[in-house]
Amino acid sequence: MNASTETSYELLEQDGLETSLLEVSMGPHHPSTHGVFRMDVKLDGETVVDLQPVFGYLHRNHEKLAENMSYLANMPFTDRLDYFNSMTNNWAYALAAEQLVEIEIPERAEYLRVIMAELTRLVNHVALVGFFVNDLGALGTPLLYAFREREKILDLFEQASGARMMCNYFRFGGLRCDVTEDWLDECRRVVDRFPAFLDEYEQLLSENEIILSRTQGVGNLSSELAINAGITGPMLRASGVSYDLRKVDQYGIYDRFKFRVPYTDGDVGDCYDRFMIRMLEMRESIKILKQALADIPEGDIIGKAPKVFKPKPAETYGRVEGPKGELGFYLIADGTPKPYRYRVRPPSLINLTVLRDMCIGQKIADTVVILGSIDIVLGEVDR
Amino acid sequence: MTLLGSGIFKGMAVTFRNFVGSYFQRERLPTNDYSWRTEGSLPQHAGDYPKEEGEQLRDTTTVTNYSRNFPMLLHDGGEPAETIRCVACQICERSCPPQCIYIEKSTEKKEDASGKMQFYPATFDIDVSVCMSCQICVEVCPFDAIVMNSQFELSTPNRFGGLLLRRGDLLKSNDYYHKIHPEEAAARDKRIADEKTAKEAKKKAAAEAAKKKAEAKAKAEVEAGEGRSE
Numbered sequence: 001m002n003a004s005t006e007t008s009y010e011l012l013e014q015d016g017l018e019t020s021l022l023e024v025s026m027g028p029h030h031p032s033t034h035g036v037f038r039m040d041v042k043l044d045g046e047t048v049v050d051l052q053p054v055f056g057y058l059h060r061n062h063e064k065l066a067e068n069m070s071y072l073a074n075m076p077f078t079d080r081l082d083y084f085n086s087m088t089n090n091w092a093y094a095l096a097a098e099q100l101v102e103i104e105i106p107e108r109a110e111y112l113r114v115i116m117a118e119l120t121r122l123v124n125h126v127a128l129v130g131f132f133v134n135d136l137g138a139l140g141t142p143l144l145y146a147f148r149e150r151e152k153i154l155d156l157f158e159q160a161s162g163a164r165m166m167c168n169y170f171r172f173g174g175l176r177c178d179v180t181e182d183w184l185d186e187c188r189r190v191v192d193r194f195p196a197f198l199d200e201y202e203q204l205l206s207e208n209e210i211i212l213s214r215t216q217g218v219g220n221l222s223s224e225l226a227i228n229a230g231i232t233g234p235m236l237r238a239s240g241v242s243y244d245l246r247k248v249d250q251y252g253i254y255d256r257f258k259f260r261v262p263y264t265d266g267d268v269g270d271c272y273d274r275f276m277i278r279m280l281e282m283r284e285s286i287k288i289l290k291q292a293l294a295d296i297p298e299g300d301i302i303g304k305a306p307k308v309f310k311p312k313p314a315e316t317y318g319r320v321e322g323p324k325g326e327l328g329f330y331l332i333a334d335g336t337p338k339p340y341r342y343r344v345r346p347p348s349l350i351n352l353t354v355l356r357d358m359c360i361g362q363k364i365a366d367t368v369v370i371l372g373s374i375d376i377v378l379g380e381v382d383r
Numbered sequence: 384m385t386l387l388g389s390g391i392f393k394g395m396a397v398t399f400r401n402f403v404g405s406y407f408q409r410e411r412l413p414t415n416d417y418s419w420r421t422e423g424s425l426p427q428h429a430g431d432y433p434k435e436e437g438e439q440l441r442d443t444t445t446v447t448n449y450s451r452n453f454p455m456l457l458h459d460g461g462e463p464a465e466t467i468r469c470v471a472c473q474i475c476e477r478s479c480p481p482q483c484i485y486i487e488k489s490t491e492k493k494e495d496a497s498g499k500m501q502f503y504p505a506t507f508d509i510d511v512s513v514c515m516s517c518q519i520c521v522e523v524c525p526f527d528a529i530v531m532n533s534q535f536e537l538s539t540p541n542r543f544g545g546l547l548l549r550r551g552d553l554l555k556s557n558d559y560y561h562k563i564h565p566e567e568a569a570a571r572d573k574r575i576a577d578e579k580t581a582k583e584a585k586k587k588a589a590a591e592a593a594k595k596k597a598e599a600k601a602k603a604e605v606e607a608g609e610g611r612s613e
Contacts, residue, residue: 073480076517141398162449162531168517176522177449204397207390 021049024364028057032135032368035378039355041364048367051359053352058382066342071097071172071309074342078329079166081344082380084127087120087157088322090170095251096318096329100311103173108299110253112175114292115187116160117252117320118285119153122194124323125234125278126150128375132275133205135372136214142204149197152190159183172309174302184293191289198282206276215271219358219370223266229354233325233347234281235374238273240266245321257291259284271373310337324348324375344383348376449567451531453511454520455560456553459496463554464503466496468528471504475520475529483513484520507550511537527571533563
């Protein structure tokens with residue numbers, strides 16, 4: 001395990017003053033915990049001696065609910081797992097279900113899926129960097145600049161699917177409804193203007209001395225620990241491992257696009273790396289979006305799916321590179337219209353398991369920053 | 384080596400540019416123009432908001448063609464209860480993910496808009512405090528009887544009864560549907576008409592085939608009869 005976890009601890013003693021460890025229950029209703037997340041923190045002064053995350057406050061019985069309804073009826077519930085990224089959640093679930101029956105996905109639907117997933121990545125990362133700076137104490141301004149851009153993309157989602165966040169847009173074999181040519185033009189405009197915002201945001205934050213001193217060297221995560229703990233997504237790449245399911249699995253039509261996977265050299269893996277990885281990933285997403293928007297063909301948006309979705313007994317695992325990491329859905333079909341077993345592999349929960357290792361020895365104010373840099377959504381952690 | 388603190392000043396410059404811009408750039412002016420609204424009138428569906436009625440809303444600040452709120456039941460004009468499309472098959476009730484629909488089937492059949500004898504929903508309730516606007520009910524309905532409304536001014540002082548929409552509250556005419564979702568409604572009507580003509584053509588073809596078959600049979604019988612008589 002990480003060397004920092006083995007720190008032996010001696011209480012500071014001063015003449016005539018007794019000291020003891022302080023146990024604080026941070027959360028669940030704490031503004032910095034991104035929802036209702038609780039951690040039991042043991043403190044020596046301001047230094048974290050021990051930290052135990054406590055999950056389950058937002059448990060909504062997601063998996064059991066899905067086992068009691070048809071495959072299609074569970075689609076809107078996947079929106080509510082990670083409510084920032086409903087499009088990629090839909091995609092992962094659709095991928096898993098499409099492996100159960102043979103459906104050909106039309107070309108236009110494949111392109112739109114990529115466009116929606118990359119827009120979702122922009123939405124997630126832009127919100128994350130905003131919240132991250134918010135956790136550092138820069139209340140309001142950077143977050144609202146980020147949300148201003150996010151809102152433009154959510155408007156696109158609303159025009160395409162009818163809802164800003166709970167899109168419920170993917171179907172087995174394609175998409176629910178088509179987009180118009182106007183929508184594509186508007187999308188091109190938003191994508192073209194996005195790099196200007198990124199430049200502005202980097203000017204606003206990346207060189208700020210306060211941010212540098214608060215994030216550099218804070219919450220280090222070694223690449224060995226990251227791999228052993230099953231960390232995925234930007235957090236793994238910030239620790240220096242080049243692993244991206246868009247390159248590894250090449251699901252959908254990701255093999256057709258030219259883009260690069262940013263990752264660090266892996267000697268630090270601190271909060272600043274995790275922040276910058278997201279800024280770089282947004283630029284790569286824009287590259288993919290520009291290629292997809294240039295090539296999108298005309299045609300159908302949904303393939304010929306069976307009228308009643310009743311797959312033969314089989315097991316599948318569908319996974320996508322969600323903005324937070326590997327999001328997977330594991331399905332066991334038993335020949336009825338309902339899944340026999342349904343399991344979600346949520347990136348937020350698994351990325352959260354290294355929180356203790358990253359926080360021990362840091363200051364209590366830094367745990368908030370470290371938690372912010374992991375990028376969790378409690379809807380997905382507790383399910 | 385740059386001067387310590389220069390990064391902060393660079394950031395401040397961005398904040399200052401945004402601050403000044405917020406007074407001059409039109410897209411950053413937050414106030415919408417509500418001057419068209421006559422006093423006391425509330426917009427009734429999302430298409431009205433915040434602009435004038437009838438104006439198609441295509442810009443990103445307003446609600447769009449696909450906007451959806453809660454389901455409504457369609458009827459084909461005239462007396463709503465007489466021309467209701469729903470036949471109380473209860474598919475939507477069974478497939479509703481949060482189970483917010485409650486249907487009671489009628490005991491006797493009644494003529495629908497096309498003159499066919501059909502069952503109808505004696506009770507059709509939707510609890511909109513449970514509904515999550517996913518439109519699964521719309522997708523599974525084989526009779527195009529339930530579609531999404533976009534009316535959103537639904538606040539009520541009555542927490543339980545006020546949020547339970549009865550059949551009478553849910554029934555809306557097809558014309559209203561055309562008004563709030565013109566493209567979707569036109570596509571749906573076209574599909575229904577196509578299916579109807581296809582069905583009629585099939586029926587006609589089947590009838591002709593049956594007729595031909597009967598003729599052939601009769602002919603064969605006649606021939607056979609002739610053969611026997613010879």
